[in-house]
Amino acid sequence: MKRRTRLIVHGAVQGVFFRENTVKYATMHGITGTVRNCDDATVEIIAEGDENALDKLTKWSREGPSGAQVSAVDVDVSDYTDEFKSFTIIR
Numbered sequence: 001m002k003r004r005t006r007l008i009v010h011g012a013v014q015g016v017f018f019r020e021n022t023v024k025y026a027t028m029h030g031i032t033g034t035v036r037n038c039d040d041a042t043v044e045i046i047a048e049g050d051e052n053a054l055d056k057l058t059k060w061s062r063e064g065p066s067g068a069q070v071s072a073v074d075v076d077v078s079d080y081t082d083e084f085k086s087f088t089i090i091r
Helices: 018-028 051-061
Strands: 001-010 032-037 043-050 071-076 087-088
Touching: 001 051, 018 032, 018 043, 018 051, 018 087, 043 051, 051 071
Parallel strands: 032 087
Antiparallel strands: 001 043, 001 071, 032 043
């Protein structure tokens, strides 16, 4: 079953290639959506796809790439909208 997940990743998550690695991870798992740095030093991920793949993305985001120090991840699950065709970085 497909769904949408919004993640807010807290901690030392900017300047450590978090967005780039999120795109790679999501693309490898057939997930579409966006990732962006926020003004409050968090990273926001909006992702759509198979619920199993999104669960894996959520688990991955709790660790992040090498160099990241994740302190918390806020998770909001909602209905699938088919809004995205790929996974991209919003700059």
